Amino acid sequence: MNKLVSFLFFLCFGIACAQQTEYVDFISVKADLELRNFSKVSGFVFMTFKIKKATDSVFIDAIDMKFRSMSLISKSEGYLGHGNYENNGKKIKLLHDFKKNNIYTIHFWYSAKPKKALYFVDNQIWTQGQGKYTSNWLPSIDDMNDKVEFDLSISYDKNYKVISNGVLVKKENKVSLNDSLIEWQFNMNKPMSSYLVALAIGNYNKKTETSKGGIPLEYYYYPEDSLKVEPTYRYSKQMFDFLEEEIGVPYPWEIYKQVPVKDFLYSGMENTTLTIFSDAFVVDSIGFNDRNYVNVNAHELAHQWFGNLATETSGTHHWLQEGFATYYALLAESDVFGDAYYYWKLYEYAQQLLEQEKAGESTSLLDPKSSSLTFYQKGCWALHVLKEQIGADAFKDAVKNYLLKYEYKNVETSNFIKEAERASGQDLSTFVATWLEAVDLPQDVMVKSLKKSEFIEEYLNVDCDSNPSKCQDYLVSDISDKAKVKILSQKSYSIKNEDFRNSWEVRQAIAQNLIEIPRGLKENYESLLRDKSYITIEHALYNLWVNFPEERVRYLQQTKGIIGFNDYNVKLLWLALHLNTIEYQPDQKQAVFDELKGCTSPEYGFELRMNAFNYLKLINGFDEDSIQNLIDAKNHHNWRFQQFAKSLLEELNLGNNYKLIIDKLSKSN
Numbered sequence: 001m002n003k004l005v006s007f008l009f010f011l012c013f014g015i016a017c018a019q020q021t022e023y024v025d026f027i028s029v030k031a032d033l034e035l036r037n038f039s040k041v042s043g044f045v046f047m048t049f050k051i052k053k054a055t056d057s058v059f060i061d062a063i064d065m066k067f068r069s070m071s072l073i074s075k076s077e078g079y080l081g082h083g084n085y086e087n088n089g090k091k092i093k094l095l096h097d098f099k100k101n102n103i104y105t106i107h108f109w110y111s112a113k114p115k116k117a118l119y120f121v122d123n124q125i126w127t128q129g130q131g132k133y134t135s136n137w138l139p140s141i142d143d144m145n146d147k148v149e150f151d152l153s154i155s156y157d158k159n160y161k162v163i164s165n166g167v168l169v170k171k172e173n174k175v176s177l178n179d180s181l182i183e184w185q186f187n188m189n190k191p192m193s194s195y196l197v198a199l200a201i202g203n204y205n206k207k208t209e210t211s212k213g214g215i216p217l218e219y220y221y222y223p224e225d226s227l228k229v230e231p232t233y234r235y236s237k238q239m240f241d242f243l244e245e246e247i248g249v250p251y252p253w254e255i256y257k258q259v260p261v262k263d264f265l266y267s268g269m270e271n272t273t274l275t276i277f278s279d280a281f282v283v284d285s286i287g288f289n290d291r292n293y294v295n296v297n298a299h300e301l302a303h304q305w306f307g308n309l310a311t312e313t314s315g316t317h318h319w320l321q322e323g324f325a326t327y328y329a330l331l332a333e334s335d336v337f338g339d340a341y342y343y344w345k346l347y348e349y350a351q352q353l354l355e356q357e358k359a360g361e362s363t364s365l366l367d368p369k370s371s372s373l374t375f376y377q378k379g380c381w382a383l384h385v386l387k388e389q390i391g392a393d394a395f396k397d398a399v400k401n402y403l404l405k406y407e408y409k410n411v412e413t414s415n416f417i418k419e420a421e422r423a424s425g426q427d428l429s430t431f432v433a434t435w436l437e438a439v440d441l442p443q444d445v446m447v448k449s450l451k452k453s454e455f456i457e458e459y460l461n462v463d464c465d466s467n468p469s470k471c472q473d474y475l476v477s478d479i480s481d482k483a484k485v486k487i488l489s490q491k492s493y494s495i496k497n498e499d500f501r502n503s504w505e506v507r508q509a510i511a512q513n514l515i516e517i518p519r520g521l522k523e524n525y526e527s528l529l530r531d532k533s534y535i536t537i538e539h540a541l542y543n544l545w546v547n548f549p550e551e552r553v554r555y556l557q558q559t560k561g562i563i564g565f566n567d568y569n570v571k572l573l574w575l576a577l578h579l580n581t582i583e584y585q586p587d588q589k590q591a592v593f594d595e596l597k598g599c600t601s602p603e604y605g606f607e608l609r610m611n612a613f614n615y616l617k618l619i620n621g622f623d624e625d626s627i628q629n630l631i632d633a634k635n636h637h638n639w640r641f642q643q644f645a646k647s648l649l650e651e652l653n654l655g656n657n658y659k660l661i662i663d664k665l666s667k668s669n
Contacts, residue, residue, distance in 0.1 A: 021145050023053045027103070027191075028149040031138060034181070035156055035201070038120045041137050042111035044069075049106075051098045058094040058104075061135035061142045061194075062087070065112045072096060075103040083108065092139070112137055119263075119637055122603065123160075124202040126261045126276055128269055129195040140194035144311055145410045147191035154199060158182040161204040163220065165197060165273050167254050188272070189254065191408055193311050198271030200259045207233070212241040215251050220259040221282070231288040232281065233258070239298050239332040243305075246331055248400035252309045252407065258297070263606050263638050268296045270303030270325075280566050280607055287565050289504055290535045294336065298329035310403055313410045315368030319436075320411055322372070323365070323379015330380060343453035344482060346384060349377035350446050357441055365436045366413065382435040385445060389431060390424035398423040459483045464490040475499045475506070485509040500524040504533050511539040517547045529555070534564040538573055545577050552581045567607040572599065576615045593621065600629040606641040609633065613648060622652065627661050631669060 026049040033043035049058065070083035072094070083106055084095040094106060118127050118137035127137065134140045141148060152164045155174045158181065166188035174181035204220040207229050211217055217240060219233045236258070244251055253273045260279035268277035277300065281293035306324035334342035356362055356373055363370040365378055387395040398420040406415060413436060421428050434442050450456045462483045464471035474487050475496075481503050487493050488509040495514050500507060500521075511528050512535075514521070528540035537559065544555050556578060564570030575596040578584060585592075599612035613630060616622050622630075630652075633645035652658040 020059055021143060023051065023055045024058050024098075024146075025050045025052055026141050026146050026148045028151070029138075029140065030151045030153075032153045032183075033138075033155065035125060035154070038125075040111060040113050041118060042109070044107070044109050045139055047106050047139070048103065050103050051100055054100045055098050056095065058096075058098060060092050060094065060106075060139050061090070061133070062092050062110070062139040063090055063112075063133065063136045064115070065092075065110050065139065067092065067108050067110050070106065070108040073105045073107065075105075077102075108139075110139055116637070121262050121637075124200070124261055125156075126200040126202075126259075126264070127198045127271075128265050128276070129197060129271070130269060131195075132265075134194045134197045138194075138197060140197065142194060144193040144195060145313055147193055147311070147408060147410075149188050149191045150194070150197050151185075151187050152197070152199065153183055153185045154201075155181045155183045156201055159203070160201050161206070161220070162199065162201050163204075163257055163259055163274060164199040165192075165271060190252070192272045192308060196270070196272040196308055198269070198274050198276060200261060200274070200276055202259075202261070204259065209237045211237060211244070211251070211256075213244055213250055215240070215253075216255045218255065218257040220257065222260070222279075225282055228282050228284050231283050231285045232260075232293055233297070234288065234292070235294055235336045236297060238336060239294075240301060242332050242335045243298075243302060243328060246335075246396075247305055247328065247403070248396055249305060249309075249403045249407075251304065253304065256301070256304070258300075263636070263641075265638055268300045270300040270307060272304070272308045275300040279605065282566060286532045287534055289533050290508075291565060294333060295329060298332040299325050302328035302332070305403060309408065310406045310411045311409075313412050316366055317411065317413050318368065318370075319365045319375050319379035319382070320413060320416060322375040323383060326376045326380040327383040339453070340455040340480065340482075343450060343456050344459075346381065347450055347456055347459070349381060350450065353377055353381070353441055354443070362439050362441065364439055378435075378441075381446065385435060385449060386420065386428075386431060388449060390420060390426055390428075394424040395420070455480060455482075459486060462486055464492045468492055475502060481505045488513045495521065497521060497524050500527065504531055504536065507531055508533050508536040508539075511536045511543065515543060517543060522548065529558055534562075534570055537562060538564065538570050541570070541577070542573060545581075552577070553584045556581060556584050566605060567611050568599065569611065572596065572608075572611050572615050576619055579619060579621075597621070597623065597626050600626045602629070602632070606633075606636060606638050610641065610644055613644075617648065617652075620657065622658055622661075624661055624665065627652070627658060628665050631662070631665055 026047065028048045030046040031043055033041055035041050047060065067087060070085055072080040072083040074080055080096070086093040086095065098104065114137040116136055117129055117132040117134060118125065133142050135142050150165060154162050154164060156162050162184040164186040166186040168184060169187045170185040172183055174183040203223065205223050205226070207219045209217045217237060219229060219236065221229050221232070240256070255273050257273060258275045258277065260277055260282050262279055264276065264278040268275055277293065277296055281296060283292055302325040303321065306328065307321035312318055312320050330342060330345055352373055356371065361371065363374050365374060365382060401423065402416050402419040405419070417428055417432060458479060459482055462474065462479070464487055471487060471493060475484050476498055484502060484506045488495070495510060499510065507528055514525065517525050525540065526544065528536050531537060541555060541559050545552050556574065559570065559574055562570045575592055578592045579589060596612060596615060600609050600616070616626055630645050630649055633641055634649070636642050636645065649662065653662050
C-alpha cells in the first residue's frame with residue numbers, strides 16, 4: 001500500500017469511526033479466549049450489532065491483530081458466507097450491504113500480542129482499558145458512546161484464579177491439547193463501554209461478604225496475605241451499603257469484586273463489577289493507620305454508578321465521573337470517620353486547588369484537557385457547594401433522577417444540571433458559570449463553606465507565632481489532632497516530654513518534625529520505635545541513629561525484622577543503616593548488601609525497587625547487576641517507574657563512578 005493510499009485509508013477509517021454510532025449499535029460481544037506463552041491472547045469472538053442506517057461498512061477496533069475464519073450471519077437472512085474485511089492494523093473494516101434495522105453477527109478467530117492494556121507481570125495477567133484501549137487485546141469498540149454487553153469465557157492454567165466482569169456461571173476443564181486448562185465463563189446482563197472490560201489472573205484466595213441488598217462482595221488476596229485481608233478491605237461492606245442508600249439507586253450490577261495486582265498503572269480502576277487496584281494498598285493492621293485502601297476503595301466503588309452506569313459522552317464531561325466519584329467517596333469515608341474528616345479533606349482539596357491556581361494552571365471543569373486535580377477535587381467541591389445551595393433533599397432527588405433517566409447510557413453536564421434545576425426549582429446558570437465554566441476558584445465561597453465546620457474554625461485559629469503563651473498548652477488540651485500537628489510544624493513551638501502523650505498521628509508529627517533530639521527527650525523519643533505506624537518508625541529510627549551514635553546497635557537490634565509497607569520502607573532503611581554501622585554484625589555486611597541490591601530485581605514491585613535504587617544511590621553502592629536492573633526498568637510498563645529509571649540513569653551517567661559500566665551494559669542490550 002503506497003503512502004497516499006495508506007493516508008486516505010486511515011483518514012477514511014477515522015472519519016467513519018467518529019460517526020459510526022449514528023449507523024451502528026453494537027449489542028453484544030461473546031468471546032472464548034485463551035492466554036498462552038505469557039504474551040499472547042487468542043480466541044473465537046461473536047459480535048452482534050444492529051444497523052440503524054443502511055451502510056456498506058462497519059468498523060471494529062483491533063490493534064495489531066491477526067484474523068481468520070471470518071463469517072457473517074444475518075438474523076433475517078441467515079448465513080451470509082465468509083466475511084469480507086480489510087485490516088489496517090488498528091481497525092478491521094467489515095464490507096457488506098448492511099440493511100437498516102437488520103441485526104448481524106460477525107464470527108471470527110483472532111490472536112494478538114498486546115503491547116499495552118493487557119499486562120503479563122510475573123505470575124499475573126491483568127488489564128487496564130481506560131486510557132489504553134481494550135482493543136489492544138480484545139476486538140471491541142473504543143467509542144465509549146457505544147455500550148455493549150460483554151460475556152467472556154477465559155481458559156487458563158488450572159492452578160490460577162481467573163476473574164472477569166460479571167457473574168461466574170460455569171467453571172470446567174477445557175477440552176484442549178493442554179489438559180491443565182480450566183475454562184471460566186462469565187456473564188454480564190447489562191451493557192457497558194469497552195474500556196471497562198477487564199480480567200485479572202493470578203494466585204489468589206477469596207473472602208466473600210453479602211451487602212445489605214444481597215449483592216455478593218468478593219475480596220481477593222494473595223495466599224500469604226491472609227492476615228492483611230481485614231485491614232485491607234476494612235469498611236468495604238459498610239461503604240457499599242452506605243452508597244446504595246445515599247445515592248438512592250440500587251447497585252446496578254449483580255456482583256462486585258476487588259483484586260490487587262502487582263505494578264498497577266494507577267491506584268485503582270473501576271472496571272464494571274471488578275475493581276483492580278495496586279497491591280501497594282494491601283496492608284496489615286499497623287500499615288492501615290498510615291496508608292490504607294479506604295479512599296481508593298470508596299472512589300472506585302462510586303464509579304460503578306458514576307462512570308459505569310452513566311458514562312460521559314466525551315472528555316468535556318469527565319468531571320461527571322471523577323468529580324462525582326471523589327465526592328461520594330468522601331461521603332462514604334465521612335460515614336466511617338465522621339464529619340471532621342469530611343471537612344478536613346475539603347480543606348486539603350482547597351489547598352491543592354489554590355496551589356494549582358497560584359501556579360497559573362487552573363482550568364475549567366468543562367475543559368477536556370484539565371488536570372486530574374481539577375476533575376477530581378474541583379469537581380468534588382462543585383457538588384459540595386451545589387448541595388449546600390439547593391438543599392440535601394433536592395440534591396439527592398436530582399442525582400437519583402439523573403441516574404435512573406440515563407442508566408446504561410451516555411451523559412453530558414447539561415443532563416445533570418437539568419435534573420438539579422427540576423428537583424430544586426432553581427435557575428443554576430450562575431452556579432454553572434462560577435463552578436463549571438470559570439477558570440478561577442470562587443475562594444470566598446469556599447472559605448465561607450469551610451467555616452461552617454467548628455473543627456476547621458479551630459484549626460485555622462491555631463497560631464503559635466501570634467499567641468506563643470497559649471500555644472504551649474495546646475498539645476495537652478482537647479483540640480483536634482490536626483490542630484496539634486499544625487502546631488508541631490510551626491518553628492516557634494518547642495516540643496516537651498508531655499507532648500508524647502498523644503495519639504499516633506501527633507506522635508508521627510513529632511517524629512517528622514523533631515530532627516535534632518535533645519537528651520532530655522531521648523527516652524520518650526525512643527518510644528516512637530514501638531508505635532503502630534511504619535512512617536513513625538522509619539523517621540524515628542533514622543533520627544535516633546543520627547543523634548545518638550553510641551546507641552546505634554541497640555536501635556538496629558530493636559527494629560530488626562520490621563518490614564513496613566509493601567515498599568519495605570522500614571526494612572530498606574534498616575539495611576542501609578546496617579551497612580553504615582561498622583560495629584553491628586560485621587560478618588553480615590556482604591549478605592546485607594546483597595539483600596539490598598537484590599531488592600532492585602524484577603521479582604519485587606516497582607515501588608520497592610525504586611526505594612532500593614534510591615538507597616544504593618545514597619550509599620554509592622551500584623554494581624553491574626543493579627545497574628542492569630535499572631537499565632531494564634527503562635522499558636517497564638509503569639510510566640512512573642520508566643521515568644524514574646531514565647532520570648536516575650542520566651544522573652549516574654554524569655559521574656565517573658558508573659559511566660563505564662552504564663556504557664558497557666547499554667551497548668550489550
